[in-house]
Amino acid sequence: MKNADENINRSGxxxxxxxxxxxxxxxxxxxxxxxxxATELHEALGDLIRVYQFRDRKRICYHDVSVTQCYALSALxxxxxxxxxxxxxxxxxxxxxxxxxxxxxxxxxxxxxxxEPEDRRAIRVEPTAKGRELFATIEKHLIEQEKRLIADFxxxxxxxxxxxxxxxxxxxxxxxxxxxxxxxxxxxx
Amino acid sequence: MKNADENINRSGxxxxxxxxxxxxxxxxxxxxxxxxxATELHEALGDLIRVYQFRDRKRICYHDVSVTQCYALSALxxxxxxxxxxxxxxxxxxxxxxxxxxxxxxxxxxxxxxxEPEDRRAIRVEPTAKGRELFATIEKHLIEQEKRLIADFxxxxxxxxxxxxxxxxxxxxxxxxxxxxxxxxxxxx
DNA sequence: CATTTTTCATTGCTACTAACAACTATATTT
DNA sequence: AAATATAGTTGTTAGTAGCAATGAAAAATG
Numbered sequence: 001m002k003n004a005d006e007n008i009n010r011s012g013x014x015x016x017x018x019x020x021x022x023x024x025x026x027x028x029x030x031x032x033x034x035x036x037x038a039t040e041l042h043e044a045l046g047d048l049i050r051v052y053q054f055r056d057r058k059r060i061c062y063h064d065v066s067v068t069q070c071y072a073l074s075a076l077x078x079x080x081x082x083x084x085x086x087x088x089x090x091x092x093x094x095x096x097x098x099x100x101x102x103x104x105x106x107x108x109x110x111x112x113x114x115x116e117p118e119d120r121r122a123i124r125v126e127p128t129a130k131g132r133e134l135f136a137t138i139e140k141h142l143i144e145q146e147k148r149l150i151a152d153f154x155x156x157x158x159x160x161x162x163x164x165x166x167x168x169x170x171x172x173x174x175x176x177x178x179x180x181x182x183x184x185x186x187x188x189x
Numbered sequence: 190m191k192n193a194d195e196n197i198n199r200s201g202x203x204x205x206x207x208x209x210x211x212x213x214x215x216x217x218x219x220x221x222x223x224x225x226x227a228t229e230l231h232e233a234l235g236d237l238i239r240v241y242q243f244r245d246r247k248r249i250c251y252h253d254v255s256v257t258q259c260y261a262l263s264a265l266x267x268x269x270x271x272x273x274x275x276x277x278x279x280x281x282x283x284x285x286x287x288x289x290x291x292x293x294x295x296x297x298x299x300x301x302x303x304x305e306p307e308d309r310r311a312i313r314v315e316p317t318a319k320g321r322e323l324f325a326t327i328e329k330h331l332i333e334q335e336k337r338l339i340a341d342f343x344x345x346x347x348x349x350x351x352x353x354x355x356x357x358x359x360x361x362x363x364x365x366x367x368x369x370x371x372x373x374x375x376x377x378x
Numbered sequence: 379c380a381t382t383t384t385t386c387a388t389t390g391c392t393a394c395t396a397a398c399a400a401c402t403a404t405a406t407t408t
Numbered sequence: 409a410a411a412t413a414t415a416g417t418t419g420t421t422a423g424t425a426g427c428a429a430t431g432a433a434a435a436a437t438g
Contacts, residue, residue: 037347038336042328044351045335048358049238050260054281055365057425066394071239084416092243097396099417104394121404121415139231146234147227149360158226161353162233168350169237171338176244246396255423273387286425288388293423310386310433 059145063138064108068093072101073127073135076111081126083116110134248334252327253297257282261290262316262324265300270315272305299323 056067065073068091075082075090082090088098102125105111110131116122127135150158245256254262257280264271264279271279277287291314294300299320305311316324339347 033344034336034340034347035332037344037351038332038339041339041347041351041354042332042335044355044358045241046260046263048354048361049241050281051358051361051365052234052238055361058365068395071235074235085414092239093395094397095416096398096418100395103417116415119405119415121402123416143224143227143231145364146231147223149357149364150227150230151223153356155222155226157353158223158230160349161357162226162230164346164350164353165230165237166233167342168338169233169240171342172237172240172244175338176240176247257424274385282424283426284387285389285427289424292388305386308386308434312387 055145056142059141060138063134063141065105065110065134065138068101069104069110070135070138072098072105073110073131074139076105076125076127077132077135081114081124083122083124085122087125105131244334245331248331249327252323252330254294254299254323254327257290258293258299259324259327261287261294262299262320263328265294265314265316266321266324270303270313272311272313274311276314294320 053067056070060067060070063070071091072087075087079086079090084095084098084102087102088095091098091101093101102111102113105125106113109128111125111127113123113125116124150161153161242256245259249256249259252259260280261276264276268275268279273284273287273291276291277284280287280290282290291300291302294314295302298317300314300316302312302314305313339350342350
């Protein structure tokens with residue numbers, strides 16, 4: 001199973017640009033490890049994301065909303081009543097998709113659209129009391145599950161995990177939203 | 190396997206940002222910092238997953254396959270030619286969904302269904318040469334991007350991140366697949 | 379050995395996700 | 409006042425996803 005990497009890296013390995021990317025950091029160790037680190041991180045993240053998506057589908061759907069709907073609800077609760085645009089930015093979704101997600105929440109009675117007096121084109125989406133309640137319940141369940149998951153990690157490990165994941169998320173947010181789309185620079189073969 | 194992990198971080202983890210978020214104190218029957226850690230982890234993971242999903246949608250779609258299709262292709266390449274059931278297990282998807290994902294890959298020429306001689310009900314799904322090639326290209330791009338992302342992390346941080354994420358993924362895999370669905374025990378207050 | 383049951387995969391159905399493009403209505407610029 | 413830009417919605421198309429029902433082959437049962 002591990003050997004499957006062969007295809008990816010082994011066969012044509014140093015095909016990439018040699019780690020020219022600002023290895024400004026003195027951390028020697030042969031810059032070669034950046035490639036390896038990136039590959040391993042990529043793999044680990046893939047696993048993590050797939051399994052969490054699965055968990056979320058399974059779990060959130062017990063509560064009458066889908067995963068995306070739940071993310072949206074979360075954003076509504078957290079950021080008090082964003083406009084549709086703000087919401088779509090937060091969720092990394094197109095406005096049209098966001099609008100429909102809001103539709104579904106409204107239909108189910110978890111959110112409502114209220115006019116924005118400052119700008120009559122805009123609306124604000126706010127969670128209803130029922131929406132807040134649902135969100136709190138779901139959140140509680142998910143966190144409960146998270147808790148069981150990390151209960152047997154040492155406290156320092158737990159905290160380090162969170163810190164690093166948060167850092168990675170921050171970096172990813174900054175980078176991925178910035179070079180939006182266009183960056184498909186590599187066009188090889 | 191839990192025990193094996195235990196020391197993973199013992200050896201090389203400690204000093205990143207020593208910003209310890211307060212009192213990692215007494216574990217009064219489930220209270221205390223475990224709650225906080227779980228909450229923070231939950232939050233950080235949510236951010237990470239959303240931003241990566243966004244990245245993946247943006248990025249993979251340049252290459253004529255969707256995110257799920259790409260995951261499937263990855264599984265095909267990695268684990269040489271699984272049966273449909275194996276594939277659906279790997280992807281945490283229903284067999285019907287998996288079958289349709291395979292359809293799309295077959296239609297695009299990236300995979301083919303071959304009969305399994307051992308069991309004539311079953312099939313094996315194998316990537317075509319074109320499929321392998323596409324996968325390698327996509328993988329290369331994604332890893333390249335990952336590389337840019339973590340290039341300015343210290344090597345130890347990079348490695349710790351990967352290690353912890355992998356560990357979390359492993360734990361999640363084990364737990365979430367095990368208590369499949371049924372565990373929705375908690376019934377709010 | 380014939381019958382029941384189980385298993386592997388596919389198809390029908392329904393609902394949701396998601397982007398792009400076209401559109402309406404309001405704001406802002408010129 | 410007219411041109412342009414922005415906020416949100418709707419139309420369209422493709423893909424995601426699960427559940428239920430089906431067909432076919434294998435395994436278990438009598």
